[in-house]
Amino acid sequence: MSEYVTKGDSNYMSRLPQRRLAGAVLGLLSLCSGAFAATQPSAQGFDPRETFAPFAMPQSVNSYRSGSGRPGPEYWQNRADYQLHAWLDPVHHVLTGDEVISYTNHSPDDLGSLWIKLEQNIYRRDARSTVASPWPRNDFTDGFRLAKVEVELADGSRQAVPYVVNDTRMRVDLPQPVAAHGGAVKLHLQYSYDIPGTWGGRTAHTPTRAGVIEEIAQWYPRMEVYDDLRGWDTLPYLGTGEFYLEYGDFDYQVTLPSDMIVAGSGELVNPGDVLTATEQSRLAQARSSDKTVYIIRPDEVGKAATRPRQGGELTWHFKMKHTRDVVFAASRAFVWDAARINLPEHKQALAMSVYPAEAVGKDRWDRSTEYLKGAVEIFSKQWFPYPWPVAINLAGHGAGMEYPGMVFDGYTDAGKELFMITTHEIGHTWFPMIVGSNERRNGWMDEGFNTFIDIYAHDAFHHGEFAPKRDGEYAPGGGNPVEEIQSVLKDPMAPYIVDRADMDVGKYRHPLSYYKPALGLVLLREQILGRDRFDPAFRAYIRAWAYKHPSPSDFFRFMESAGGEDLSWFWRGWYEHNWNLDFAVTGVSYVQGKPEQGALVTLASLDKLVLPTSLRVDYVDGSRREVAVPVEAWLGGARISVPLAGGKAIRQVTVDPDQKIPDADRANNSFVLH
Known part of the structure; x- marks a missing residue:
């Protein structure tokens, strides 16, 4: 038996994680009974037949738009x-x-x-x-x-x-x-x-x-x-x-x-x-x-x-x-x-x-050009070069x-707010000025993508002078967006990301057009694909669709093809629907009652959405390890058993210990033995 231990420990968006989850836990999946043994759908609604069913893209493949998400051989544009x-x-x-x-x-x-x-x-x-x-x-x-x-x-x-x-x-x-x-x-x-x-x-x-x-x-x-x-x-x-x-x-x-x-x-x-x-x-x-x-x-x-x-x-x-x-x-x-x-x-x-x-004045518009210059240089280096001779604030x-x-x-803007608004607005150069998506129908491909690249620009500018940036920080009640997004995920009246942009009004406008799609891209980059797969794919998407008109399906297909992952379950739960996620650690038991023989951790998915995550195992002797739990673990049902190698007594097991995914109820995320 082998365990894949993650590296690094950070708060979501405050200090963006450095770890790669692309390898998942292939060794555990090779066990004869399946490392993650699963049971029936949960009463609350998780059903792998629904979550993992083939995803019907909103727009079809044809000679204009290819199955890889790229412009097709007969793509045209007036x-x-x-x-x-x-x-x-x-x-x-x-x-x-x-x-x-x-x-x-x-x-x-x-x-x-x-x-x-x-x-x-x-x-x-x-x-x-x-x-x-x-x-x-x-x-x-x-x-x-x-x-x-x-x-x-x-x-x-x-x-x-x-x-x-x-x-x-x-x-x-x-x-x-x-x-x-x-x-x-x-x-x-x-x-x-x-x-x-x-x-x-x-x-x-x-x-x-x-x-x-x-x-x-x-x-x-x-x-x-x-x-x-x-x-x-x-x-x-x-x-x-x-x-x-x-x-x-x-x-x-x-x-x-x-x-x-x-x-x-x-x-x-x-x-x-x-x-x-x-x-x-x-x-x-x-x-x-x-x-x-x-x-x-x-x-x-x-x-x-x-x-x-x-x-x-x-x-x-x-x-x-x-x-x-x-x-x-x-x-x-x-x-x-x-x-x-x-x-x-x-x-x-x-x-x-x-x-x-x-x-x-101090930290006011005297620094605007410095902020503008810094943001354009960061975005150009990270994603795609700025294409025009002048940028103006x-x-x-x-x-x-x-x-x-x-x-x-605004001429009254100052300090971090001025940097934030300058960076965000010039970030729209890339979405939708270069990648010309349809903002009137798909505002999330404009505001959400731009909000996503903002996060990293805040970290990079002057070694993080204005970091961290948290989506929603400048909205009433701003804070950790992983938690704030729960107000949308729990709201049965909330529109879906892929709904028409004009539906995202009032309290839904920023969460649905800005924060949730930005968090979706962070989850793709940090939890699902990893930076080494996400970044080349995202850059290639920008190059392929520069000065063209991509649809949502083009983006979905492109990231699957270039990222090397079937993401149907993610597009369905996060974009097509407003599904929530609730993981729980429901039990920990030693094999034959002996720590040296190993242990089984029982996890439950109590709602419709699932995401890759990790388990943190804290031992009585003060040591700890982390085990990656891939999304495929849930293919068989709402409860899975995660095997742990033996040797030491366990004090506590926690799912999503660094709170990197939007879990609806963190009270059930830990199980304490000692």
Whole structure:
């Protein structure tokens, strides 16, 4: 008989475990009667026939999506490129836009109509979200005001086209279908809208001492996604489920009063037109500096010397390639600083922060660029290199919102909270800005995956200056998420992880979109696969689906194939259902009544979910050992017998001694003999 002893001892997420459980207990399984002898299903509901039954993936395998979880040989994806020009009126808070969408249809279908997102319509009084969403709002608008919707014809002329607006979507009917397999069309739109106040924080105008900060997001009509799963995916925008967007290149300009500073997604391509020689010189210095360099100092805010021209307007010109969205912010109040980001393979990017002077102070926005730089470097080294030339942190209203190349945070944030929100929001670069999952349907593949990678970034930054990070720490009653998640697992009304994102509202939003899926990935990495199998598989998943649209089934299949494990039982219990786990040590007996002959430990599974775990055996002489209990131990029933090698008298046996798995009742986790 052999025992597999685990190494290391730590608290979940506080000090992430170093041990590998991949080997399980193959030696014990070779015993003639089975090392883990099992009996009948428990009265409380555990039934191995249900738990370990084959798992039916939500999406089927075909030539577009393979059984390995990778894009199939005929995978296709449409493309949307944008040319945008915005005119910003900061007095009346009005944005006027001129837009050209170049849409390419790679699908096998001719498209006679196009669907477009009109997300500013969420601020209308008659929007579906007014009743369906929990977000409070005070500032209603009339949404997008469309002046022109035209299609460009083959000769370059334009033709007005009929369209139908329904809530936050618009259908445009074309004079000629866009041909399958590479057909293209150009739409020209002119529009305007009133920038709302602080509702939701995703687009707002925020007052500060030196001027208003205009936070501009969802500021142009955007293409809906046409994919192989549903055709047009046109779920309305209700506020909780966020975005699902096509990739392309963006070329955009912002015209506004000359005394305002603009920070935007992508790269500023006309610095000579909008920055002074001093500011250009400081930016060049920042590109080669690991320490933060001021572009505009706090004592320079609002001074004429910071602007290349007095009076009139300036046009800021930005470009961003291979992205799904762009945003910008503008203000007279900005302090601006920057530093170099060091990326793998000796590549570089630039971290920048813009914030009002009242955000300056010890461990406040003076350190924002340091935090941003550190987080991007950690994520790039661990998972996938940051793909764009600039990353920006904006201090504004403070909803904590992510966009490609730029994140919106709160100017009152400070200390650990500022590091946490900066790291979390820029972490969304990887999920869903690079791995373009459907946030509106599967918010857990966005928030949950990002919350997962946050945990390790907190450990890595400055040798754990702000560690540990516990999911839920910043929510009411924050603490150990392994315990906190029990409130969800025990709630019969709680939605499931794989439910539609807009269902995760109120008390369920963070537990179901953030904490439970993040804990699921930690369990996969630390308890089920081990880091040596999980990390290569997760990195390969990111590479395979970078700038593409994976479904939940693609993720499930990929981790099984690349991780080398059938995880049907885990997908079913943790993701498809809201099953709970309750392990109990119900007895310990010596073989023939003699410690030297060995012992049998009886374990029971009292609820539907099972996970790999361990037993800690404490001996009377003060020594201890741990024995791994693989999930396969429960294939035969709700009670198992774990054999222990003989030799010493046992004082106590404990299942899950380090509380690494979410056990519903820890009072029955130990059995004391002496």
